[in-house]
Amino acid sequence: MKRITIKKGLLAVALILSVPAASAGGSGDGEPMLRVAGDFLEVRGFVRETLPGLNTSAAYLELDNGADRDLRLVGVQLSNRPGGVASLHTTEERDGISRMRPLKVLPIPAGQTLKMAPGGLHVMLEGVRLRAGDSLSLELQFANGETRAVTLPVRGMQVGNEHHHHHHG
Numbered sequence: 124m125k126r127i128t129i130k131k132g133l134l135a136v137a138l139i140l141s142v143p144a145a146s147a148g149g150s151g152d153g154e155p156m157l158r159v160a161g162d163f164l165e166v167r168g169f170v171r172e173t174l175p176g177l178n179t180s181a182a183y184l185e186l187d188n189g190a191d192r193d194l195r196l197v198g199v200q201l202s203n204r205p206g207g208v209a210s211l212h213t214t215e216e217r218d219g220i221s222r223m224r225p226l227k228v229l230p231i232p233a234g235q236t237l238k239m240a241p242g243g244l245h246v247m248l249e250g251v252r253l254r255a256g257d258s259l260s261l262e263l264q265f266a267n268g269e270t271r272a273v274t275l276p277v278r279g280m281q282v283g284n285e286h287h288h289h290h291h292g
């Protein structure tokens with residue numbers, strides 16, 4: 124299993140991305156639920172804005188598989204951002220160090236909701252600048268060859284402007 128040990132620049136981002144957003148932890152926070160055409164998959168989520176001077180961020184999806192079969196997400200592409208790269212990542216933290224690991228397949232079990240969250244599963248975004256209030260279109264690629272487009276809102280870091288974090292050292 125290949126692992127990515129994040130570099131210093133990305134480490135700062137990883138720590139930031141580990142901080143739960145004020146409204147990201149709960150469900151039903153008012154974002155519109157997107158019904159993806161033709162079957163029982165519903166997708167919603169948000170994208171975190173990039174910080175000044177950085178072009179790395181993450182999107183967090185909530186995928187509701189109402190079908191009686193498993194779905195497998197195998198990739199994500201940025202529809203309208205030339206030069207930008209999106210990829211499926213998971214995050215593992217050990218001894219206070221976050222390591223992000225790319226995923227080739229992300230299963231969404233039948234009848235279940237897969238929820239990405241800061242500090243865990245996310246769609247890594249590189250080579251993009253994102254401001255709160257913008258929107259970002261992603262193309263989700265499934266193992267059966269289908270692709271679905273979703274447009275997600277870009278949110279600011281925190282409601283309360285809390286920049287402190289628990290990591291030190």
Ligand SMILES: [Cu+2]
Pocket residue numbers: 212213223245246247
């Ligand atoms: Cu990542």
